[in-house]
Amino acid sequence: MSKPLTISRTIDQLQLPQDDASLWRLVERYDTKGPRYTSYPTAVSFHDRVDQDDLFNAWRTGRRDVSLYLHLPYCHQLCWYCGCHMQVERKIEPMRRYLRAMLQEAGAYPELLAGKRIRQFHLGGGTPNQFPKHLLLDLIGELQQWFAFDEDCERSIEVDPRLLNQEQLEAFARLGFERLSMGIQDFNPRVQGAINRHQTYEMVAEHLHLWRQLGQGGVNMDLIYGLPLQTEISFSQTIKQVIELGPDRIALFNFAHIPHLKRHQRLIRSADLPEPQVKFKILLNAVRALTEAGYVPIGMDHFAKPSDPLAKAMLNGNLHRNFQGYTTLPDLDMLGLGASSISMLDTFYGQNTKDLDQYQENAGRASVMERGLMLDEEDRFRRDIIQKWMCGFVIDVKRIESQAGVAFDDLFPKAREVLHQMVDDELLTVKAFGYEATALGMLLARNVAMLFDGRLGETKPSQFSRTI
Numbered sequence: 001m002s003k004p005l006t007i008s009r010t011i012d013q014l015q016l017p018q019d020d021a022s023l024w025r026l027v028e029r030y031d032t033k034g035p036r037y038t039s040y041p042t043a044v045s046f047h048d049r050v051d052q053d054d055l056f057n058a059w060r061t062g063r064r065d066v067s068l069y070l071h072l073p074y075c076h077q078l079c080w081y082c083g084c085h086m087q088v089e090r091k092i093e094p095m096r097r098y099l100r101a102m103l104q105e106a107g108a109y110p111e112l113l114a115g116k117r118i119r120q121f122h123l124g125g126g127t128p129n130q131f132p133k134h135l136l137l138d139l140i141g142e143l144q145q146w147f148a149f150d151e152d153c154e155r156s157i158e159v160d161p162r163l164l165n166q167e168q169l170e171a172f173a174r175l176g177f178e179r180l181s182m183g184i185q186d187f188n189p190r191v192q193g194a195i196n197r198h199q200t201y202e203m204v205a206e207h208l209h210l211w212r213q214l215g216q217g218g219v220n221m222d223l224i225y226g227l228p229l230q231t232e233i234s235f236s237q238t239i240k241q242v243i244e245l246g247p248d249r250i251a252l253f254n255f256a257h258i259p260h261l262k263r264h265q266r267l268i269r270s271a272d273l274p275e276p277q278v279k280f281k282i283l284l285n286a287v288r289a290l291t292e293a294g295y296v297p298i299g300m301d302h303f304a305k306p307s308d309p310l311a312k313a314m315l316n317g318n319l320h321r322n323f324q325g326y327t328t329l330p331d332l333d334m335l336g337l338g339a340s341s342i343s344m345l346d347t348f349y350g351q352n353t354k355d356l357d358q359y360q361e362n363a364g365r366a367s368v369m370e371r372g373l374m375l376d377e378e379d380r381f382r383r384d385i386i387q388k389w390m391c392g393f394v395i396d397v398k399r400i401e402s403q404a405g406v407a408f409d410d411l412f413p414k415a416r417e418v419l420h421q422m423v424d425d426e427l428l429t430v431k432a433f434g435y436e437a438t439a440l441g442m443l444l445a446r447n448v449a450m451l452f453d454g455r456l457g458e459t460k461p462s463q464f465s466r467t468i
């Protein structure tokens, strides 16, 4: 049996390549395009040969409790790096109309979710705190009438610090949100100029102070490395400032530069983006600074204070991953409401239309689910391997063979050669049960997961972001 990772292992073993030439070789070998694996199969495998009835049937037969996600797609300004489904909108009436449509969509579910509890509730976007407080209060009040929210339901909300105020924070605390997820990205003013998102350290510190005064502790901060004009020195300063602020959790995302898919990213000058080897150094420096400050690396791109439940789950081998990223909760079926939202059940994934007009026109009347996927046995087998890798960072060859009743090398004829190369490159170590990631290998988790992805051939690499 493989053992869960330990803090000392993840910190002590973060070995940087000794010289620039070795670093460059590593980048050259592993910098490719690939999925982020918030799900397997990934959303690019979804197609339109399934319909809303397939989704409803999956809910009828599903027995698991529920993670409820609401997508609120409006923002007051466009960040040029944005990869979300959003629209700039400052008027209240369209927001009111959108929430009405979302409630109409939700109206189909009380019966389907009878006997199930909502154990996780997340408002994402877009910018949820762009919506007026009273509209959010009405929406949540209504949903609480319709669905059985668990007493210990984990409630979190994404906020844009530029719009946050004391009144909002008090309302979120009253609604039981115990965790704010703040988009920070980078504190450097030049980088902020190059991505069209200005927010000061002082502003964020003040919000945090107020939130903590309200007796609420939970704060996630999202950072992005690989942004235009970022340097090793500038991002080290951002990391230092974030450590001073002391959020419970930090997500450190790789900038997904996909201007062919997100046209507004063309506003970012390609010449301003850090070279892959600089980007990799920025990442390694950040990981080292965060772990030296006591944060536990969670999966490939998250960090948490040792006292945080996510860190405990990581160390106990109880980490899970869904479309919302890493979580402590066991497998839940996920209901996504709103335009572009994804619902994810054991055997079926479905995604709503991204078109806001179409969504609002059809919600409650006709199908808003546009694409999806019925998972077959092979999908579920591969998902299990990828999920265990992305959460526990082990490839348990023996368990895979006993589950499949087939030799590993017959199942994955090309994997062994790559895995051995990764061992040589100190990304993996060989264990009696199979392979285990080193701290450096955890950062390149996507490259390993791709070895077990049976659907990569169905998609164009250009649909994915770079792994480094």
Ligand code: SF4
Residues within 6 Å of the ligand: 074, 075, 077, 078, 079, 081, 082, 083, 084, 086, 125, 126, 127, 160, 183
């Ligand atoms: S606030 Fe978030 S969702 Fe809105 S534009 Fe910026 S990055 Fe995109």
